[in-house]
Amino acid sequence: MTRSFRxxxxxxxxxxxxxxxxxxFQRWMHTQLxxxxxxxxxxxxxxxxxxxxNGLPLLLLGGVRATTFKSAARELxxxxxxxxxxLMLTERVSAIxxxxxxxxxxxxxxxxxVCRDLALSYGVxxxxxxxxxxxxxxEGGEVRRVSGVLTNQAVMFGxxxxxxxxxxKVHLTPPxxxxxxxxxxxxxxxxxAFPTAVGDLGVAISLDAFRADVIDCLREQGCxxxxxxDANGISWTADEGLPPDPAHVRPQPLAWLESSWQVTTSGQIRYAVNPMVVGNLLDLTFDGQSAITGRLHEGVLQSYAMTEPRGGFLALLPWAAQGTDEELREAGRVRTAGSGHPLENSYQTGVxxxxxxxPPSVVPEPTPTEHERALRAWLGEPTRR
Structure with missing residues (x-):
């Protein structure tokens, strides 16, 4: 039976x-739903x-006096x-x-x-x-933390x-x-890949969606x-350069075409959903354009700021301003943290x-990892599905 979903x-x-x-934090998350x-x-x-x-800033619980992320880290x-x-002495890890x-x-x-309750309350x-x-x-029926390990992890609820x-996240950015x-x-x-009524879901957090090894791995499993x-920590209309070739500098929106849009327009993965957070957090700037992508012949002709219109965008949130490339670069600059401009921290939000x-799924239910079994026990769920 065909799976139809939103x-x-x-x-x-x-x-x-x-x-x-x-x-x-609970209010902020509820506001999004x-x-x-x-x-x-x-x-x-x-x-x-x-x-x-979106859980990283929980480091700031209790508040900070600092105005930069580095000084906030020192304060904390x-x-x-x-x-x-x-923890530094017993687990041989850095202070941060x-x-x-x-x-x-x-x-x-x-x-x-909070996330479990949101999925349950909204039925999504x-x-x-x-x-x-x-x-x-x-361990012996008790949930124990593995020494020293700390990943950038996405969690999904039904x-x-x-x-x-x-x-x-497999491929970490320098920060x-x-x-x-x-x-x-x-x-x-x-x-x-996780078979569900809303597709065989595979997660590629931010930079992972640009990396062939991650996409190939998910595709081979039936994603x-x-x-x-995504949390893109730079002005959307600024230039970027990332490993493995930091000298390959290009505008952020042009670079972004090499992630979800490229995955769905040139590969076997059918759809991609790429939400991006915006806003200045202390001295850090986050900006972007969220998108849902499909095949090249689908959607209306449109694209990210500073790029030419093209197919494949099923939905795309407009950026905060319009104009020539130079005007867009300036519009991005004045919105960044510390610019002092009246438009500082003025971004586009939306859904x-x-x-x-x-078609019906042919992907088998994956065996839960030890970590997933522990989280299910922590949440009061059966440890096997």
Whole structure:
């Protein structure tokens, strides 16, 4: 039987105040589903995809006086110094990773419970975005944390509130590596496709959607709907250069055509959903254009800012301004953190939808990982499905 469903991408704007208290984080997450509610289908299942690292700012729980992310990290390390030092010595990790592992004791249960409740309350399949997630295991019926491991992990729940599965980011950007957030890279062999009523879901977090090894891995496992949660930490109309060739500089929107759009217009993966968060968080800038993509002959002719119109975009959120390339570069610059311009932190938010169809799934249910079994136990679910 054909699977008919609605894909929904939410582009929110975040602010430090959304993360200083658990109740504030809960409100921010609920606001995103309330934004989506008028667009949810009543006659078919809904897939809602949220943005990358929307759980990272939970590091700021309790608030900070600092105005830059680096100084905030120093402030937080000092605030939690006894616990941070203990973890640094016992697990041989950096101060920033130790801080995140310590805060995870509060942040992870908060994140998981809020996201589970959202999926259940709104009756949707929910890719919750991602957060820095420790690795857990079941030991004698108890949930234990694996020493030292901290990945950028997406979590998915079904409309019944049950955990569908998790996916780690394999290819980390420089700010996520040592000297930055110091996250652990995910394992390529742990990426899987999850068969659901809203497609055979595969997750490629941000940079992973640009990498052939990740896309090939998901395609070979039968992925039909690619989920690309994103937090692009630079002005959308600025130039970028990323490994493996940082000298290959091009405008952000042009580079983005090499992720979800390229995956669905030139490969076997049928659809992709790419939500992007916007907003200035302390001194960091996040910007982009969320999109839902399909085959090249589908959708109306349109494209990202600073690129020529093309097929394949089933839904695309407009950028915050229009004009020539130079005008767009300036429009991006004045919106960045610390610009002092009246348009600083003025971005486009919104919700995208597309009604999609797929043939019946032939993808087998993947065996839960040890980590997934531990999270299910933590959430009070059966550890096997």
């Amino acid at each position: 894909a929904v991408a939410v582009q929110p704007q975040w602010h430090v105040d959304d993360f200083i208290m658990p109740a504030a 309330r934004m989506a509610r008028p667009q949810l289908a009543q006659d078919r299942p809904n897939l809602v995809v949220l943005t990358e690292l 390390v000092l605030r939690h110094w006894p616990a941070v030092l203990r 990773r130790a801080l995140q592992l310590h805060v995870a004791q509060v942040a992870v249960p908060l994140y998981l419970s 399949y929910l890719c919750c975005g991602s957060l820095p997630m420790p690795r857990y295991r079941l 409309p019944d509130g049950r955990l569908i599965g998790c996916a780690d 996520e590596q040592a000297g930055g957030l110091d996250l652990s890279p995910g394992r390529l062999d742990e990426l899987r 039909t709907v690619l989920l690309q949660p 995208l939808t597309a009604d999609l169809e797929l």
